[in-house]
Every structure is written in C-alpha cells, then in structure tokens.
Amino acid sequence: xxxxxxxxxxxxxxxxxxxxxxxxxxxxxxxxxxxxxxxxxxxxxxxxxxxxxxxxxxxxxxxxxxxxxxxxxxxxxxxxxxxxxxxxxxxxxxxxxxxxxxxxxxxxxxxxxxxxxxxxxxxxxxxxxxxxxxxxxxxxxxxxxxxxxxxxxxxxxxxxxxxxxxxxxxxxxxxxxxx
Numbered sequence: 001x002x003x004x005x006x007x008x009x010x011x012x013x014x015x016x017x018x019x020x021x022x023x024x025x026x027x028x029x030x031x032x033x034x035x036x037x038x039x040x041x042x043x044x045x046x047x048x049x050x051x052x053x054x055x056x057x058x059x060x061x062x063x064x065x066x067x068x069x070x071x072x073x074x075x076x077x078x079x080x081x082x083x084x085x086x087x088x089x090x091x092x093x094x095x096x097x098x099x100x101x102x103x104x105x106x107x108x109x110x111x112x113x114x115x116x117x118x119x120x121x122x123x124x125x126x127x128x129x130x131x132x133x134x135x136x137x138x139x140x141x142x143x144x145x146x147x148x149x150x151x152x153x154x155x156x157x158x159x160x161x162x163x164x165x166x167x168x169x170x171x172x173x174x175x176x177x178x179x
Contacts, residue, residue, distance in 0.1 A: 006067055007037040016074055016081075019044055020066035021059050024123070029068070030057055031077060036092040037061060041100035045089060046168060051080025053087045055167030058104045087167070104164050105131055105139060114144065114171040114178070118163035119156060127154050128174065134158065148177025 010017050011034040018029040019042070035056065036043040042061045046054035068074075091107030092100055108115045109131035119126040129143040129151075137158050145151040165171065 003064055003067070004037065004039065004061060007034050007042055007061065007064065010034045010067065010069070011037050015069055016077060018068040018073065019064055021063045023065065026065065035089065036100045038100055043092065043100050043104060047077060047081060048169060051077060051084050053085065054169060055165060055171060056089050056091070056104060057163070057165045057168070058101055059163050089167070101161065101164065102158060104166070105134060105158065108166045109134065113166040114174050116165045116171060117156070117161050119160050121162050127156065129154070144174060144178055148174050
C-alpha cells in the first residue's frame, strides 16, 4: 500500500488526519480532512487547533511523508470540533477536466477568496491576494499587503505554484481588512 492509497482511503471515509508534509520540519503537521487527492496534489480541509474550520490547503502529494489517525490529539480535536460549523468547499470535480490545483485556484477566484501561494517549494508564502484571472497557464493575482491594502499585480505560471491556501484564519483576516 502506498501513501496515495492511504490518502485516497482517508478521503473516501472522511477521516480526520494529521498530515505531515515537511521534509525539513518533520514535527509539523496540518490537521483536518483529506478533501481531494490524486497523483500530483492533495487538498486538506484544515481544522484549527481550536476545532474550527480553517480553509483549504493544497500541496503536492509527494510531499506527504506521514499520516496520523486517532491518538490523543485526534480525540482532543474530535471534542473541540463537536458542534462547530464546518464550511463546505466543493471545489473539485474528480471527473472534471481540471486537476486539484487548478480547481482550487479557479474556485478561489470565483468565490473572491484571498489565496496564499508558495512558489517553487520556497517554504514561505510568496504571494497573497485575489486571483484576477488564469489564462494559458498564467495566474494573475491582485496582491494585497498585511493590512489588506492593494499592493500591485503579480503574474505567476500555475506550474510554479507548489502550495495554495484559502479561507484559513490568515486569509479570512486579510479578507476582512481588504473590505
């Protein structure tokens, strides 16, 4: 059984999981539900440490080095999640023509969500803003700063995006500031 088989099973069963995706920091993880997975990309519907919806995080499937289910942390999180509203992000159609990454970007664009993007495995958030358009493999982002103010436009090839996150606490805060 491969990691992708494990991820597909977790996705199918809507199992809460701690996903470890850092080769450099093997003790850090993202907690939530695997919402989509294929050979290239894994999307996790994140749950915050307080048990609340924390958006979608898409990363390369080959970056997933470990998946933990249950345990004391899982029990704690189940108690914290109980009764909290969990948003539905229906962004990926497995039978559609777009893969997970492009589907997430298009969904964030259409819903006017702020995205945080990591480029070429930099390990940091390289660009934050609203997706203005995607055409011929090029993504145009209206960049915003930490105060929610417009800060120019950035163009990036979709193929250079290695992580996309939207509707996490960070993006929700910036959406509020950008209004």
